[in-house]
Amino acid sequence: MSADTTRTDPTAEGRELIRFDKVTKRFGDHVVLDRLEFGVSPGKHVTLIGPSGSGKTTILRLLMTLIRPDEGTITVDGEYLTHEERGGRLVPAGEKHVRKVRRKIGMVFQQFNLFPNMKVLRNVTEAPVHVLGLGKDEAEQRARELLEMVGLTEHIDKYPSQLSGGQQQRVAIARALAMRPQVLLLDEVTSALDPELVAGVLDVLRDIARTTDITMLCVTHEMSFARDISDEVLMFNEGRVIESGSPEKIFNDPDHERTREFLGSIL
Numbered sequence: 649m650s651a652d653t654t655r656t657d658p659t660a661e662g663r664e665l666i667r668f669d670k671v672t673k674r675f676g677d678h679v680v681l682d683r684l685e686f687g688v689s690p691g692k693h694v695t696l697i698g699p700s701g702s703g704k705t706t707i708l709r710l711l712m713t714l715i716r717p718d719e720g721t722i723t724v725d726g727e728y729l730t731h732e733e734r735g736g737r738l739v740p741a742g743e744k745h746v747r748k749v750r751r752k753i754g755m756v757f758q759q760f761n762l763f764p765n766m767k768v769l770r771n772v773t774e775a776p777v778h779v780l781g782l783g784k785d786e787a788e789q790r791a792r793e794l795l796e797m798v799g800l801t802e803h804i805d806k807y808p809s810q811l812s813g814g815q816q817q818r819v820a821i822a823r824a825l826a827m828r829p830q831v832l833l834l835d836e837v838t839s840a841l842d843p844e845l846v847a848g849v850l851d852v853l854r855d856i857a858r859t860t861d862i863t864m865l866c867v868t869h870e871m872s873f874a875r876d877i878s879d880e881v882l883m884f885n886e887g888r889v890i891e892s893g894s895p896e897k898i899f900n901d902p903d904h905e906r907t908r909e910f911l912g913s914i915l
């Protein structure tokens with residue numbers, strides 16, 4: 649891992665909440681992200697679109713520190729995720745630093761990943777109590793509010809196996825928000841659902857986008873959802889952003905031939 653310490657300081661005032669600075673990620677000889685540059689401003693909802701294999705999920709996995717970049721830096725809320733400063737130099741981040749910065753990020757995955765042996769309420773309170781150190785009463789009150797927001801008040805005493813896939817995914821959304829992240833990452837959150845359950849989950853996310861100030865970074869193939877919630881859409885191709893703009897611009901009048909081809913193949 650290397651970092652170019654001569655460039656503009658991404659930890660300065662007026663910063664973006666997320667910044668990828670010349671990030672390269674390879675798997676063997678395959679360059680999946682190629683000196684990728686992009687940023688997300690606080691409170692904005694940004695959607696990543698692009699062909700299968702273009703590197704969208706890799707970006708979210710880098711932010712969750714499930715993988716590390718080969719080159720470049722990632723900054724979250726003005727703090728390096730990939731590096732830390734020691735003795736005036738940037739060095740690869742240690743586990744403790746990574747855990748601290750990663751706490752600003754919540755993620756909802758395709759598979760809901762709930763704790764099967766815990767009831768719904770406990771699924772949502774577990775991490776706030778054990779990771780954030782919140783009192784049980786406070787965590788439960790917050791969990792009840794979130795479960796009401798995602799429409800699951802009457803299911804809080806059930807186990808995940810007693811819920812539909814759509815309901816389980818709504819628990820996963822409440823669980824991610826319970827950690828009070830500054831950024832919510834959404835990775836194709838409806839792709840494992842039966843078609844009739846998709847709309848309910850997307851409606852919950854539309855509500856969250858409309859009524860909270862959380863920053864969202866979203867990978868989806870649901871283009872009408874992307875149109876509804878996005879402030880900005882980034883079109884990926886071969887590990888780079890080839891075009892970005894408002895949903896109106898990208899979906900109605902893209903500049904890039906590759907974007908037109910991609911949208912033509914899925915719309």
Ligand SMILES: Nc1ncnc2c1ncn2[C@@H]1O[C@H](COP(=O)(O)OP(=O)(O)OP(=O)(O)O)[C@@H](O)[C@H]1O
Pocket residue numbers: 675680698699700701702703704705706707
């Ligand atoms: N752990 C890994 N080892 C090797 N190759 C990987 C690994 N993870 C991802 N890749 C490769 O990296 C490329 C980008 O994958 P990624 O999942 O980021 O694409 P994507 O744009 O999210 O695609 P999709 O829309 O199909 O989910 C793919 O070619 C994939 O095969």
